[in-house]
Each structure stands twice: as C-alpha cells, then as structure tokens.
Amino acid sequence: GAGVSQTPSNKVTEKGKYVELRCDPISGHTALYWYRQSLGQGPEFLIYFQGTGAADDSGLPNDRFFAVRPEGSVSTLKIQRTERGDSAVYLCASSSQGLGTEAFFGQGTRLTVV
Amino acid sequence: QQQVKQSPQSLIVQKGGISIINCAYENTAFDYFPWYQQFPGKGPALLIAIRPDVSEKKEGRFTISFNKSAKQFSLHIMDSQPGDSATYFCAANAGGTSYGKLTFGQGTILTVHP
DSSP states (O other): OOSOEEEOSEEEEOTTOOEEEEEEOOTTOOEEEEEEEOTTSOOEEEEEEETTEEEEOTTOOSTTEEEEOTTSSOEEEEEOSOOGGGOEEEEEEEEOSSTTOOOEEOOOEEEEEO | OOOEEEEOSEEEEETTOOEEEEEEEOOTTOOBEEEEEEOTTSOOEEEEEEOTTOSEEEETTEEEEEETTTTEEEEEESSOOGGGOEEEEEEEBOOSSOSOSOEEOOOEEEEEEO
C-alpha cells in the first residue's frame, strides 16, 4: 500500500469515555511507533513495537493508555477514561527492521475530549 | 537529559533568502539527527538526517551542519521558497535497532514571503 494509514482522522469523545485509535503501517514494516503531538509542540514518543511485542513503552503517560499489535501489522492505541488533557494529535509511524531505517509517519488522529 | 532544544519558535524570511534553524542536545548517546517537515494536517516527513561522524550533509537546498563538541546542529534552507512554509522539527535518536524512537524539538514555524 501507500503510506501509514490512521483511522479515524478525527475523533471527538466525552470525558470518561473509552477510545480506540487504529494504525495500518506500511506493508512489511516490522517496527511501529505511537507518538502524541500537543498543539504547538513536537511529537512525544509513547510506545514502540517490534513485531507483535512492545519493545519500549516508556512514553505511555499512565495506565489509562494501552496499545496492542496482535498480528505484527495493524496496531490499536486504547485510551480508557479519557480526560480533557488527552486531547492531541496521535501519530503513528513505521519502519523496516535494521539500522538506518527511516520512520514514516501517518497523518495522525486528532482526538478531542469534551 | 533527553531534551532537544530548538530555536527560533518562528521564522519569517523572504523568497530567495536563507532560513536557519538551530537545535541543541544534552544526551551524548544520541547518534542520529533527522529534520522533519510538517504541513498542517499532515504527519511529519523526513527531510534530511545526519550522523555525528560527519560535520555537514547537503541535499539540494537543505544542509545540516553538525557540531559534536558543542552538541548542536542546524538546518539551513538555501533559496527559500513559499512552498517551504511549514513547521520544522529537529529530532535525535539514541541508536538501537531502528531510528523510529525519536526525541523531537519544539518546532519552528517557517513562513517564506513571496
């Protein structure tokens, strides 16, 4: 396929609700990353998958945030009990395995918690 | 120690001028320094990247200058064009298996006037 695809493009949810954000990486890319970008800021790393396993989840802000990648391709970022402070653009990126491999970003999902 | 500090926050140049954006870092484990370009509503896209074994890298109108001893690097855009108007992010990576786990700067909004 083309690039990294993220759905939905926009999501508005009420405070306290549960949301799922989906990422389809570039076909064949084994590494997948989630970032959060607040307004006027650079992206902040959340979690990194190598294949099906989370190799590094050090950026997840708290236990309301969880991500899965059960078959090593599509990934879902899950946010429980959403708070207004979770409002941001959530970016997904993927790269092929190996040193010096570029990460390609999707267009992001804009999450608004009202 | 994980921060990457970027300046200026915003930059206005005339068409044909030179745009210069600067970044500084503290973590000496960083060994990969990319610059990303982001247009509104889009994800970041890799522009150019450098590793610390060279002091300069040029690709077309874009040049990265790298000063390892000062722990600083900068992006120079020669002959700036209105189409270059975007937000630019420097970033850094501490190595490992891929270059997708990035620490980003705060971003610079570049406006090129015709």
